Structure formats: C-alpha cells, structure tokens
Amino acid sequence: MSARVLVGVKRVIDYAVKIRVKPDNTGVVTDGVKHSMNPFCEIAVEEAVKLKEKKLIKEVVAVSCGPQQAQETIRTALAMGADRGIHVEVSGKDYDNLGPLQVSKILAALAKKEETSLIILGKQAIDDDCNQTGQMTAALLDWPQGTFASEVVLEGDKVKVIREIDGGLETVRLKMPAVITADLRLNTPRYATLPNIMKAKKKKIDVVKPGELGVDLTSHLEVLRVDEPPQRQAGMKVETVEELISRLKEAGRM
Amino acid sequence: MVFFKVLRASVQTGLRFQGTSARAATSTLKTAQGGFRFELTDQQKEFQEVARKFAREEIIPAAPSYDKSGEYPVALIKRAWELGLINSHIPESCGGMGLGIFDACLITEELAYGCTGVQTAIEANSLGQMPVIIAGNDMQKKKYLGRMTEEPLMCAYCVTEPGAGSDVAGIKTRAEKKGDEYVVNGQKMWITNGGKANWYFLLARTDPDPKCPASKAFTGFIVDADTPGVQMGRKEMNMGQRCSDTRGITFEDVRIPKENVLIGEGAGFKIAMGAFDKTRPPVAAGATGLAQRALDEATKYSLERKTFGRLISDHQAVAFLLAEMAIKVELARLAYQRAAWEVDEGRRNTYYASIAKAFAGDIANQVASDAVQVFGGNGYNSEYPVEKLMRDAKIYQIYEGTAQIQRLIISREHLVKFKN
Numbered sequence: 001m002s003a004r005v006l007v008g009v010k011r012v013i014d015y016a017v018k019i020r021v022k023p024d025n026t027g028v029v030t031d032g033v034k035h036s037m038n039p040f041c042e043i044a045v046e047e048a049v050k051l052k053e054k055k056l057i058k059e060v061v062a063v064s065c066g067p068q069q070a071q072e073t074i075r076t077a078l079a080m081g082a083d084r085g086i087h088v089e090v091s092g093k094d095y096d097n098l099g100p101l102q103v104s105k106i107l108a109a110l111a112k113k114e115e116t117s118l119i120i121l122g123k124q125a126i127d128d129d130c131n132q133t134g135q136m137t138a139a140l141l142d143w144p145q146g147t148f149a150s151e152v153v154l155e156g157d158k159v160k161v162i163r164e165i166d167g168g169l170e171t172v173r174l175k176m177p178a179v180i181t182a183d184l185r186l187n188t189p190r191y192a193t194l195p196n197i198m199k200a201k202k203k204k205i206d207v208v209k210p211g212e213l214g215v216d217l218t219s220h221l222e223v224l225r226v227d228e229p230p231q232r233q234a235g236m237k238v239e240t241v242e243e244l245i246s247r248l249k250e251a252g253r254m
Numbered sequence: 255m256v257f258f259k260v261l262r263a264s265v266q267t268g269l270r271f272q273g274t275s276a277r278a279a280t281s282t283l284k285t286a287q288g289g290f291r292f293e294l295t296d297q298q299k300e301f302q303e304v305a306r307k308f309a310r311e312e313i314i315p316a317a318p319s320y321d322k323s324g325e326y327p328v329a330l331i332k333r334a335w336e337l338g339l340i341n342s343h344i345p346e347s348c349g350g351m352g353l354g355i356f357d358a359c360l361i362t363e364e365l366a367y368g369c370t371g372v373q374t375a376i377e378a379n380s381l382g383q384m385p386v387i388i389a390g391n392d393m394q395k396k397k398y399l400g401r402m403t404e405e406p407l408m409c410a411y412c413v414t415e416p417g418a419g420s421d422v423a424g425i426k427t428r429a430e431k432k433g434d435e436y437v438v439n440g441q442k443m444w445i446t447n448g449g450k451a452n453w454y455f456l457l458a459r460t461d462p463d464p465k466c467p468a469s470k471a472f473t474g475f476i477v478d479a480d481t482p483g484v485q486m487g488r489k490e491m492n493m494g495q496r497c498s499d500t501r502g503i504t505f506e507d508v509r510i511p512k513e514n515v516l517i518g519e520g521a522g523f524k525i526a527m528g529a530f531d532k533t534r535p536p537v538a539a540g541a542t543g544l545a546q547r548a549l550d551e552a553t554k555y556s557l558e559r560k561t562f563g564r565l566i567s568d569h570q571a572v573a574f575l576l577a578e579m580a581i582k583v584e585l586a587r588l589a590y591q592r593a594a595w596e597v598d599e600g601r602r603n604t605y606y607a608s609i610a611k612a613f614a615g616d617i618a619n620q621v622a623s624d625a626v627q628v629f630g631g632n633g634y635n636s637e638y639p640v641e642k643l644m645r646d647a648k649i650y651q652i653y654e655g656t657a658q659i660q661r662l663i664i665s666r667e668h669l670v671k672f673k674n
Contacts, residue, residue: 072296079300191307194338195351197300 040122049081078200079192104136134181305364313368335406349403366543382409384529448501472522483508494645541614548625582617612660615650
C-alpha cells in the first residue's frame with residue numbers, strides 16, 4: 001500500500017460573487033474579487049483524504065497551477081488533510097492562456113514524476129465549465145478514467161467507480177493507475193478546522209516551473225470576446241389560452 | 255447618483271461590507287517595520303473564513319428556532335468545538351491553540367453575526383477559563399483546561415449575586431476554611447452556562463471582617479459542578495439571547511479542596527477583575543458582529559423594498575440611516591481590534607477594553623433598533639430577522655460590566671493618564 005494520490009485544486013472566483021465582465025470584453029473582473037477553491041476540487045480533496053483516513057492510500061499531494069495566490073488554495077487542501085503540495089508556477093500571459101490541455105500536460109508529467117496511483121480531480125471548474133482536464137489527463141497518460149464519480153471504492157489494484165450519467169448510474173471498474181473526476185454527490189467536503197489550519201503551515205509546498213516538467217504551455221485557443229448573458233426580457237400577460245397560442249405562433253415559437 | 259453607484263459596486267464585491275476581507279487582498283503586503291497596519295495575516299484570514307462559513311451555513315438557519323424554544327444549542331456548540339472555534343485561549347500545553355485575544359475576537363465577531371445567543375454560550379467558556387489561564391498553577395490548568403479540549407465541555411464564571419452585580423466587592427457568598435477544605439454558602443445569579451457547566455470559577459468572601467479591603471477579602475476557586483451542595487436554579491427566560499442558559503446557583507455547604515484555590519486566599523478580587531481585560535474585547539466583538547448583521551439585513555431589505563415608486567435605499571432618509579449605522583459598525587470594529595491588539599502586545603489594555611465594550615454595546619442597540627426602523631412594520635414582526643437582533647442587543651449594555659461601569663473605568667483611567 002504505497003499508493004500516492006494526486007489531487008488537482010483550482011483557484012477560481014468564489015461561487016457567491018456576482019461576476020462582472022471587464023469593460024474591454026476580454027474577460028471577467030478578477031482584481032480584488034474573492035477567490036476560493038473550486039467546489040468540485042474540494043470534493044476531490046475530501047475523497048482523497050477519506051481514502052487516506054481509511055488507510056487505503058498513503059499520501060495525498062495537492063497540486064495547483066497558477067500565480068503566487070495558487071498557494072492559498074493549496075494551503076486550504078493541506079488544512080483539509082492533504083500531506084504536501086506542489087505549486088506549478090504559471091503567471092502573466094501564460095496564466096491567461098492556461099486551459100485544460102496545458103493543465104493536463106502538467107498533471108501527466110507530475111503523475112509520472114511522483115509515481116502516482118490515482119489522480120482525483122473535480123469534474124469541472126466553475127469558471128470555465130470545461131469538463132475536459134480529467135479526460136485529457138487520462139488520455140495523455142493512457143490511463144483508464146472514471147468521470148462524474150458519485151462513489152469510489154478501492155478494490156486491491158482496481159478501483160470501482162459509480163458514475164452519474166444521463167440515464168442513471170453506471171458502474172465501471174478501472175485498473176490503477178487511473179483518473180477519477182468528482183461529481184457533486186461524491187461526498188460533503190469537511191471544513192478545515194482551526195488546529196488543522198495551524199498544522200497546515202508546517203506542511204511543505206514545492207514550487208515547480210512548467211519548463212522543468214518539459215511541458216509546453218502554448219495555447220491553440222484565442223478568446224475573442226466575453227459578453228454578459230443577454231438581459232432577461234420582460235414577459236407579457238395574456239388573457240386566454242387562445243391568445244397564448246396565437247402569440248406563440250406570431251413569435252415563431254410554434 | 256454617485257452614492258448609488260458606490261453602493262452598487264460595494265454590494266457586488268461581496269456579501270458583506272467588511273473592510274477586512276470583502277476586498278480580498280491579492281496585492282502583496284508592503285511591510286514596513288512597525289507603523290500602523292490594518293491587514294490580517296493569512297492565518298487570521300483563514301480562521302475568519304472558517305468561522306464565517308460555520309456561522310452562515312450552520313448557525314443562521316438554526317438560530318430562529320433556538321430563539322423560539324430557548325433550547326440550549328448543543329449541536330452547534332459541539333460542531334464549533336470540533337472545528338476548534340471554542341477554547342482558543344487555552345494554552346498549547348493543555349491541548350489548546352494558545353491563540354491571542356485578537357484572533358479570538360475575529361472568530362467571535364463571525365459567530366455573533368450568526369446568533370449572539372450561541373456566541374454568548376461559547377464566550378462564557380472563555381470568561382470562566384480566563385481566571386484559570388491567568389492565575390492557575392500547572393496542576394489546575396492541566397486538570398480543568400485540559401479536559402475542555404478533550405470533550406466539548408462548558409464552564410461558567412460565577413461571581414454575580416442577586417444583591418450584587420456591578421458592586422463585586424459587595425458579594426456575600428462566604429467561604430470558611432475548615433481543615434484542608436473551604437465550606438461555601440451563598441447565592442449566585444445570572445450565571446451564563448450555569449446549568450450546563452462542568453466546573454465554575456467562583457468568587458467568594460473568605461475574610462468576614464467588613465473592614466478588610468476588597469483586594470484581600472475575596473478568594474477565587476475552581477468548583478466542580480457536581481460537588482454536593484451545588485444547586486442549579488431554573489433556566490431564566492430572558493428578553494434576548496434566549497438559547498443561552500442563564501441560571502441562579504445556590505451553594506449550600508459546598509466543600510472545596512484547598513488545591514482548588516487560585517493563587518491563594520485573598521487573591522480573588524484581582525483575578526476576577528483581571529479576566530475582564532481579556533474578555534471585554536471579545537464581548538465588544540460580539541456586539542459588533544450583531545451590529546454588522548443588522549446593517550447587512552437592513553441594507554439588503556432597502557435594496558428590495560419600494561415606496562413612492564423607488565427603492566427605499568434611494569430615499570435619503572433611509573440612506574442616511576444606513577450611513578450612520580455603517581459609521582458605528584466600522585468604529586466599533588476598530589475599537590475592539592485596538593483593545594485586543596494592546597493586550598496581545600503584553601500591555602495593560604483596561605482603558606481600550608472598556609472603550610470598546612462601552613461603544614460596541616451602545617451602538618449594537620442603536621444599529622439594531624435602526625435596522626427595525628428600516629424594515630418598518632415588517633421589522634417589528636418575528637418573521638423578519640431584525641426584531642431578534644434588537645432583543646439580543648440589549649444585554650451588551652449590561653453584562654460584562656454595565657455601560658455605566660465602563661464609563662466609570664474610562665473616566666478614572668483617562669484622569670489618571672491626564673494627570674501623569
């Protein structure tokens with residue numbers, strides 16, 4: 001049981017903040033805005049820490065890619081019970097262009113370097129809603145993947161994952177090493193307790209540059225424009241069902 | 255017009271107006287050696303975050319029903335204990351975190367935002383423990399503080415009597431030395447956590463001579479609540495903070511071993527008073543948390559309710575009310591932060607602690623009342639959250655030193671400073 005789990009944690013704008021688009025439409029306002037760990041990443045960390053508490057795995061390593069502030073997110077993971085952290089330093093233009101492809105390349109390189117048995121990620125981030133990193137990471141590593149996990153059970157050298165799919169639940173059995181992405185109902189993430197926050201300060205965070213991992217961060221995507229969703233139009237009241245149908249026909253909705 | 259834009263911008267940066275973390279400081283600190291700073295450390299921000307999350311997600315939904323029933327919030331207290339939000343002052347040698355008063359205040363303000371009844375039940379622990387923390391010997395600390403970190407136990411500060419509140423030197427509970435024990439007889443009243451405590455800090459008169467000065471006549475004891483002769487009164491039904499357990503306690507021939515005396519016979523008065531310098535800032539923080547909640551609720555309502563064709567926040571009468579409330583909340587916060595920082599720096603903070611407690615208690619009442627005003631008729635009704643705040647706020651001008659006693663202390667300190 002020398003299993004090591006890598007958990008990816010992303011620093012995103014806090015879910016409760018009202019998002020505003022920048023006046024030049026190149027993105028959203030992030031300066032001075034509250035950030036926190038992506039909620040699905042919290043679920044991923046919780047699952048990894050639970051496995052460690054059951055003594056099924058030995059070490060939980062939290063990874064985040066981004067500028068200096070990414071270390072705050074890693075600290076939260078440490079306070080939840082991760083053993084150590086890796087901060088992959090990406091800033092400036094590289095950070096603006098950092099997307100699932102780049103992150104999965106980084107995670108794949110780290111997984112090989114750190115002799116990982118399991119990678120657990122959130123199913124998607126609440127800022128870009130890509131839902132790609134887990135899948136791409138598995139593909140780059142040629143590892144099996146269990147995405148949208150609502151239950152994870154380790155069985156020797158295999159892991160059983162119950163996935164939430166449109167039709168219901170699907171059970172798959174993956175041979176480790178594997179990639180799992182966490183969905184909402186996998187668990188309820190714990191609070192970091194005050195004593196754990198204090199203990200987390202003594203845990204190590206290694207800083208690594210993408211170049212050291214041999215990763216090329218070039219992006220093949222260009223964001224052209226970011227707009228707010230269209231304003232909700234006022235509705236109108238109708239008196240009868242007949243009028244409703246004629247209005248819908250007029251508007252070309254029927 | 256400009257005001258409206260500013261208000262809108264600040265509402266959008268976060269749920270609260272709090273200066274400390276709504277503007278999440280992503281800029282690196284320009285640290286200069288010494289000098290005034292209004293920045294929290296990363297650890298303080300994290301602590302505040304945990305307390306805030308707990309208050310918002312667990313205390314706020316449960317508070318109205320605890321207020322109606324008056325039931326002691328056992329589940330919330332247990333949860334807060336698990337998160338490490340209680341007993342923060344207990345030294346590390348006894349299994350605690352040994353946090354300073356400033357950190358404790360940050361947590362207290364967040365919990366009070368949720369419900370001051372719950373927060374008072376928790377705060378009473380700190381008050382009861384403080385005499386042991388400042389005056390206990392190693393054996394006493396390990397025995398009585400250690401157990402608080404092993405299980406979620408409560409303790410209480412047992413000083414006030416039916417006939418003596420502000421006039422602590424007028425208490426009549428007697429403790430007579432008999433061999434290796436003290437026999438205690440008397441009546442205490444308004445003891446927070448009285449019915450739930452595992453042990454009490456008790457102040458009793460050991461020198462019966464009426465001419466003996468207060469500084470020598472009283473002794474501080476630690477009393478196990480299950481000692482024979484300790485009789486708990488009924489739970490009192492109060493105006494506000496109703497889920498907090500407040501009772502009278504009767505001591506009838508209660509025998510306390512001499513090992514449970516703090517420092518020595520006659521040292522009690524100074525210990526009892528010394529605790530306040532450390533507990534008044536958190537009480538002020540609690541009042542500030544209540545005031546902040548009142549301000550936030552009133553602001554939220556003012557951005558929803560319309561009258562005369564416009565949002566009530568557009569009417570200057572209401573906007574000015576909110577402005578005055580904001581002024582008071584910000585100043586109360588600065589006051590308790592200063593008082594807490596002073597004592598953490600190792601200095602005597604009596605002057606600042608009294609100012610903070612006096613001011614915060616007064617403004618909590620004003621702000622809560624103003625919040626009800628902003629809500630209008632709805633504010634008077636129990637379906638809306640602000641009437642509870644007004645009922646809860648009153649006690650902040652009374653306990654832990656009345657508003658009048660604070661003024662006595664402040665004037666005395668001020669005059670002494672001025673003369674020197």
